[in-house]
Amino acid sequence: MLCKLQNKYIVYKRACDAGFLFFYICSMLTINGQSVDAAGKTVAEYLAEAGYNTVRIAVERNEEIVPKAKYAETVLADGDVVEVVNFVGGG
Numbered sequence: 001m002l003c004k005l006q007n008k009y010i011v012y013k014r015a016c017d018a019g020f021l022f023f024y025i026c027s028m029l030t031i032n033g034q035s036v037d038a039a040g041k042t043v044a045e046y047l048a049e050a051g052y053n054t055v056r057i058a059v060e061r062n063e064e065i066v067p068k069a070k071y072a073e074t075v076l077a078d079g080d081v082v083e084v085v086n087f088v089g090g091g
Contacts, residue, residue, distance in 0.1 A: 029080040039078045044071040047084070056087040 029039055031046070038046045043059055043066055059066040060083040066074050076082065 029076055029078060029082060031082045032084055038076050039080075041076055042072055043074045043076065043082075046076060047071065050084075052084060052086075058085045058087070059083070060085070 029036055031038065036046075041049075043061070044054075047054055047057070047059070054068065054071070059071070061074065061076070062081055
């Protein structure tokens with residue numbers, strides 16, 4: 001079961017044998033309009049895991065451009081709004 005409460009997703013998981021109910025709280029942020037559990041990761045870590053080629057992208061975090069030199073030190077936090085834009089050539 002998944003429940004959204006104040007921009008956090010709370011996942012309920014029942015341990016049937018023990019009869020306990022465990023609560024797991026996942027920090028969520030929004031990347032390209034989708035809720036993602038990536039809080040605590042750096043921009044560089046997220047981009048690598050998501051398979052982005054960092055040569056032709058720009059990253060905006062909370063309406064501010066993140067310089068490529070800062071990808072490895074910029075930590076994503078709960079509630080951040082991130083946009084990853086791919087540059088495409090054409091004519």
